[in-house]
Structure formats: structure tokens, C-alpha cells
Amino acid sequence: MSDLLGQLAQLDRLAEPLRDLLHSPWLWLVVLLVSGLDALLPFMPSETTVVLVAVLIGPHPPLLALLAAVAAAGALAGDCLGYCVGRYAGPRATARLLRGERGRARHARARTTVERHAATLVIAGRFLPGGRVVAxxxxxxxxxxxxxFVLLDAVGAALWALFSTALGGLGGAALTDSPVTALLIASGTGLVVAAGVASCRRRGPWRVVREGVRDGA
Known part of the structure; x- marks a missing residue:
């Protein structure tokens, strides 16, 4: 136990210099880009980045508000880019999908599902691993x-940014002397929430839409 605490203390000391970057415009550019690129590159650590910066900010509402705004703007821009990719690259994938009767049926179901459950797909997709890409x-x-789409996604991006910022901000405020511990707790909480929502991917609109997207790929 003492070894673990010692390792956490060492990591905390390494994290301290990162606080100096909070006033650098480059940090905010990184947050903007990572939040946006996650729409097409699911391996980008967008939520972890936002939570980490929020932990380092701690109990400073103005900076937390700025972080949430930048993260939401990046997420919205990235999702709009993903929408455009689907809109303009989709016809070729759709043409392949429509060659078979089974594919045509799945595509029709996916289209109907998107039209009926757009709010659930777009907003809830923010909190599912890879969900925003599918949406x-x-x-x-x-x-x-x-x-x-832009209106729904703006709501989803804002909720996601506020949630991630709040997780990190609360952790950073409660554990000002141990940012690494705060990050671990906040990230763990986020994973629990994501795991609870992830069951939606196996049923309902998510299952139908994912089948249509997968078959058209």
C-alpha cells in the first residue's frame, strides 16, 4: 500500500508542471482538436483529455466554463464533419448495401430508425464508446x-462537455494535492456511466442502425 501511495505521489509531482500549460493557447487548441477528431478516430482520448484538464483546473469556474465551451465546440465541429462524410461518402456504401435483398431490408430499417429515434441516437451517442461515429x-x-442534426448534436455535445468537465472539476477541487488520484476517480466514474449506457447498443435503435452501417461498410 505504501508503495502505491509513493508511486501516486511521484505521478502527482510529474503532473504539477502541466498546470503551467493552463494559460497557454496551445492547450486549448489541443482540447479543441482532440474533441473534434474523436468523431472520426474513436481512439482519440477526448473525454480523458477534458477530464484531465478539468482536474488540473480544479475549483476555478471561469476556466472550467472555458474548457466546457471549447470541448463542446470541438465535439460539434467533429460530428458535423462525420455527418458530411456519411452524407457524401454514403451513396457508394449504400449502393453496395442495396445489391442484396437482406441488405435493402436492413438499410430501410436503419433509415426508419434514424428518423424515429434521432434524438436518442445523436444525444446518447455522445456517451457510448464509438457511438458518436455511428450516429x-x-x-x-x-x-x-x-x-x-446540428441542433440535436449541439445538445449532446454540450451535455457531454459539461459532464466531463464537472467530473474532472469536482475531482480536482476535492483532491487538489493529488491530481492523479482525482483523474483516476473521475475516469472510473465516467466508465461506470458509460457501461450503464452501453447496454443500449445491444438493443433498440442502436442495434438496427449499427447493422445497417456495418453492412454498408
Whole structure:
């Protein structure tokens, strides 16, 4: 136990210099880019990045508000890019999908599901691993109205950014002397929430849409 505490203390000392970056415009650019690129590159650590920066900020509401705004803006921009990819690259994938009767049936079901459950797919997709990729590409590929997509995604991006910022901010405020411990606790909480929501991927609209996207790939 003492060895673990010692290792955490060493990591905390290594994390301290990162606080100096909070006033650098480059840090905010990184947050913006990572939050956006996660829409097409699911391995990008967008939530971890936001939580980490929030932990380092700690009990400073103005900086936390700035972080949430930057993260939400990046997420919205990235999702709109994913929507455009689905909209303009989708026809070729759809053409392959429509060659078979089974594929045509799945595509029709996916289109109907997107139209009926767009709010669930777009907003809840923010909290599912890879969910935002499926939501953006599927809505774009079935030519879901762009204006409505942007409105729904703005809500989802804002909720995601506020949630991630709040997790890190609360952890950083409670454990100001141990940012690594705060990060671990906040990240663990986020994983629990994601695991609870992830069951939606196995049923309902998510299952139908994922089948359509997978078969069209």
C-alpha cells in the first residue's frame, strides 16, 4: 500500500508542471482538436483529455466554463464533419448495401430508425464508446436534415462537455494535492456511466442502425 501511495505521489509531482500549460493557447487548441477528431478516430482520448484538464483546473469556474465551451465546440465541429462524410461518402456504401435483398431490408430499417429515434441516437451517442461515429455517419448516410442534426448534436455535445468537465472539476477541487488520484476517480466514474449506457447498443435503435452501417461498410 505504501508503495502505491509513493508511486501516486511521484505521478502527482510529474503532473504539477502541466498546470503551467493552463494559460497557454496551445492547450486549448489541443482540447479543441482532440474533441473534434474523436468523431472520426474513436481512439482519440477526448473525454480523458477534458477530464484531465478539468482536474488540473480544479475549483476555478471561469476556466472550467472555458474548457466546457471549447470541448463542446470541438465535439460539434467533429460530428458535423462525420455527418458530411456519411452524407457524401454514403451513396457508394449504400449502393453496395442495396445489391442484396437482406441488405435493402436492413438499410430501410436503419433509415426508419434514424428518423424515429434521432434524438436518442445523436444525444446518447455522445456517451457510448464509438457511438458518436455511428450516429454521425448513419444520419449523414440517410440524409437526415442537417439543421436538425446540428441542433440535436449541439445538445449532446454540450451535455457531454459539461459532464466531463464537472467530473474532472469536482475531482480536482476535492483532491487538489493529488491530481492523479482525482483523474483516476473521475475516469472510473465516467466508465461506470458509460457501461450503464452501453447496454443500449445491444438493443433498440442502436442495434438496427449499427447493422445497417456495418453492412454498408
Amino acid at each position: 454521425a455517419l448513419s444520419t449523414g448516410s440517410v440524409r437526415f436534415p442537417l439543421r436538425r
